[in-house]
Amino acid sequence: MPIEPSDNKNTTAAPDGQQTVKIPAPLERSRFGGTQRRHERPDEDDAPVSRSDLSKGPEEVLEDREAHINWSVLLISSLVILAFSIWAIVMPDEARTTMKTAVDWIAINLGWYYVVTITLVIGFVLWVAFSKEGDVRIGPDHSRPQYKLVTWVAMLFAAGVGIDMLFYSVTGPVVQYLYPPSGEGSTSAARQDAVVWTMFHYGIAGWAMYALLGMAMGYFAYRWDMPLSIRAALYPLLGKRVRGPLGDGISIIALVGTVFGVATSMGIGVVLLSVGFSLIFGFEQGLTLQIALVIGAVILTIAATTSGVDRGIRWIAELNLWSAVAMMLYILFTGQTAFLLNALVENIGQFIVTFPARTLQTFAYEPEGAEWMGGWTLFFWAFWLAWGPFVGVFLARISRGRTLREFVIAAITAPVLCDFIIVSLFGNSALFEVLQGNTAFAELAVQSPEQGWYALLGMFPGSTFLIWLATLSGLLFYLTSANSGAMVMSNFSASIPDPSHDGPSWLRIFWAILTAVLTIAMLFAGGVTTMEYATLIFALPVTIVAYLVMASFYKVLRMERAEREGRVLRRPSIAPIGGHVPERSWKQRLEQLRAYPSLRQVTQFLDRTVRPALDEVAAEFRNQGYNIEQDTTTNVNGIEEPLLRVSMDAFRDFYYHVAVVEAPVPMFSGRMSRETDVYYRLEVYTQTGSGGYDLMGLTKQQIIDDVLERYEAHLAFLTFSSQTDTASVLTPPKGAGEQAGS
Template sequence: MTTAVHDSTSKSEALTGAQRPRPTVNRMVFAGSGVTIILFSLWAILAPEQASTAISTVVGWIATNMGWFYVLTATVVTVFVLVVAFSREGTIKMGPDHSKPQYNLFTWTAMLFAAGIGIDLLFFSVAEPVTQFYGPPAGEGGTAEATRMAVVWTLFHYGVTGWAMYALMGMAFGYFAYRWNMPLSIRSALYPLIGKRVQGRMGDAVDIAALLGTIFGVATSLGIGVVQLNYGLYLLFGIEEGVAAQIGLIVVAVVMATASCVSGVDKGIRRLSELNVLMAVALIIWVLAAGRTSFLLDATVQNLGDYVAALPGMTLDTFAYTGAAEWMSGWTLFFWAWWIAWAPFVGLFLARISRGRTLREFVIATLTVPFLFILILVSVFGNSALAIVTGGDDAFGQAAMNTPERAFYSLLEQYPGAPLLIALASLAGLLFYVTSADSGALVMSTFTSTIQDPTQDGPKWLRMFWAAATGLLTLAMLLVGGVPTLQAATLIIGLPFSIVMYLIMIGFWKALRAERSQREGRSSTRRSAAASRIPGPDSHWRRRLSRTGSFPGPRAVRRYEDEVLVPALTEVVEEFRAHGRDAELSSSVVGYQDLSEHTLTVRMGEDRDFCYQIYPVATPVPAFGGFRTNPDSDLYYRLEVFNETGSQGTDVMDWSHEQVINDVLDSWEAHLAFLSIHAGPSVIQDGEQGHPDWSTDIHDVPTGQIPAAKEAQP
């Protein structure tokens, strides 16, 4: 439904090729989903009538018996993401506590804005309001009430309810990948629910369901793009509408997506996506300026008010008393299934660009920023079309309703400079079409791979396969019955993944409860930071004062590590072992100034391991009152304490032997308190996957102060 752009910026870019863990193909997920898509496509191509009958039968059954389930699921998801956003857990970051957003606010919202538009939105922005005007779900068509609600129904189908589904998947991806360093996979969100079984058949089944939903969702968008672009090419170049031209457009999408996968032009595709938005904005401004400007602005404001007022009732309306089952299956149920099918795809993109954002920021922005753009686009184009119909041009309205692929172009033909508008719309549509195929192949390759680094993508040859498979499925569905068949297939395939979404909500909530218990454990046992910094009996207040103006360089840090830090941590490890604990101290050079990180780990069996890490963080030397306290260097080094959720903001540099030991014990007692408070399994990271890397990364420390090469954590 939207076009995702690529973002490959990652911590792992600082690693050498030999150090980076390479993605591997998940053979079970790849085989299960790949074989299913190929067999289904061949069946539809070789027996189109049989396939059409079977799809129609299943859709009829779902519309009659499961419509309530789709409506309820959309409502539950919306309520869930809002509860998470405005609860105490809304302050949790999609990443370690110390992480900072990868993109500034303007860039981030602009990318959310870009995610809110695709060729299908141009298709339905005219076709749906006109269709709802003639055939509303309740009441008579062609009335003033039908006119008023026509655009509101379109906004409902493209509004916050659907974006809530994207927000749910984006939170799940971002939280478990960036905060817990788990694989970038849907099955990771189910770990708190089913444990290590996510690595087995159950996890494979979840990923297969997600992939099937994604490919049918992408194929639906491509199918809509094919028929709409075919008509645009007919207007521009006289290319006849039909199967031959549509096959050609599918081949173009597959070839260009494959070229992108092979040549690695992700940044180019991203720029094209941004250009798409600019062209869409240009079309909006043109229609707004050349049309009835004041009416369109008035209607936009009223549409927003009507949408907000009617949203609660519309969200749970199953039309149980009006018998609108056919309307429901063709509109609301189809859109909810389509949003569900696209949720893993767009959710992955939203997570990629939102690392370091809090859950509250993420949900609010995801529900509002794209919708505001959709509101303007749908209101301008939809009300412009309705103005033509209510003005007496019934032929335009009937054509828009019966041949929706022509509706948008028919609207543009009503304005000055129509040939240029049509050319601009066709170019924008073509770019939306190609970027959907490309980014869809990218996401599907990720879903069928085992990737430890959450910022990497699947192998290139796998992207090529999924680009071709998507083209084959699109062709098969068009041969069976065109866009209506694509809509019907999406309605069917969205049903199993809607069940997965409930499991994701349960698993995600369990993880957030564990996080709350962890915070409560720390607050109930850990001493304040001020208390931890009080000098021991062997110190003097003058030494404490001198530390406030001390900004140690690498040599001082290494000396302190050798003389105090490592001996203190070693002593604690030996004492843990003396008490029968499986404890170890590991150290590794982080890659700059020969400084090292030190991690004390105590294995806890089936519960979450205790880890206490000291990591050197390069920090700019501050200036107080214009006086630079260290004129010889621009940097000093903090020895910060990290745990599994990030930096604790504590600098142990120059602490005494006893102070370091006491801080470790404070953290240990807080961890034990967390395990006693939290009911249920506390392990988030699968033991077979190794331990997360809790250190800083390139987005969280001043530029240029990160190691050129840092050992990758599996």
């Protein structure tokens, strides 16, 4: 087939002296190592063993591309929660006693398991952040973050902080000072550790769990076009089984755990807020007021769902952040400022020094160690496990375009530091009163944490204002969790292909009501203590989900590494100068430095040069027996962008898409004047995103060469991935054992 004359390595001379396209051989007869063994998947339910299998995920995870309710998950989860709620309301004493027995057994026999699980989660997310795969983006390679860093960090903080932190910020330090897990109480050692224990419980462990589930769900949703769900994150491990009974079972575990976590946070919230409403409005404290607050949250959630005021809920979340900041500044500057700042610095230093030892601390040698662990560390670990899927969905949504490294590092540093400030300011303010001999306050903080919190606020100047501000802040935390929780639960009980969409309104209303029923049931059965018991019990199965997600994500990161290594292992004789960037003459390079073409110029070049080049190379692919498809996609400007796809059968298809991309004109450029702020580029996209270079100004022959360079790089990747054991030891390719033993 005649093309423009060239000395390029991807052409060869025809008998008549003209140049012809030289297509690399397909993988079965590849020059990169002879005939290659394909990963055979005789069973269509087998888990994927390469990225070529992984690319089939969107079709295999979903039965169809239409959103629909997953009735088995919805009904079974609802029945479990409803049955528990009825039991707790009808037989509250029996429910409380039974759960106490179960919690005691877990604390004695499985406390180590919770500790090891959280430790492994922390280690895993740190490994992801500092590994080579930390550069992988939550989305295509060309994607960039939607939010500025400061805005994003603020949203991270708002996502993972609930009203429960306010509840425990006073009672936690006071209890650890008077009744420490080891040693004598009311001593210097107990005083140094009191606030640090609460910081530890609200520190890196919880955010590591959020980061694990957030980055896993976001990666598969935005990089592989799968649903934003737990089952999609397990596709590399379980394959097509994720949409069957096994996947439903995992979704049920995650959903039930999430409901109990949200209900516990709401229950703690209403217990705390009921005191504030009583002080401000004169309402009588008790179960009636608490139930009224739960019903109020449900009504506001329904209003937000049915009237389309989700923007208002987002505004509430932002107001929540600023009210919390105002409250902390007020406490800092009207309280013991110097003492609070000194204590904050010392607390953070003590946390850093003792963190490894605390992480693996089980108090095996303490007589009451299991009881303390069950009431504090194990409860908080269970709480973070239960909240993990809930917060993970939100973190994934706001983090598209971030690398795994910046996602993890930001999640376990910036919000954690904000948590430390809140806990330290409240906790040290409470300790200051106790150290001054205020024993009545100390007893109140231990026996009735909600009363102790408001009693502390009443000791500051302008206490009426502070109580109003603190109640407003707590109410905003409470409403945000209630509404967001209903949204996430609706997503988990439905199959939604588009990660940007949510479950139907009626489903959000259903979950808001059912969560409220569960919250009221636990209030009947004993209040906060019963909620702690339930969380610890129902979070136990969620630990299995955490292990499965780590195994699945580890497997897919090995696939990412295989693709990167495949790019590196391309033969030097066929590698273009500058890696994937097409080789240009020095005049073309100089011209490109000052060229900022308009949309019209780019469209003309696309029609006159790019399309003919792709037509010719596609024709030669067909002539040599390749299964190649030519297609177009229409962009936002109405321009049809060309697309080539070479079918590789069981392997991942070759994909070459030329897209029109708008870009800002550099502030300092080779051009003497700027007539516009934007220009347009013709970028090449593969299945993992943009190659990052521009085709504008190339000749037709250079574009053909670029297609072949890309195709040869794709063959190199497939060869490397077929030679590398990208399969997890949990899901080896069928027949691997027989081949190994032959």
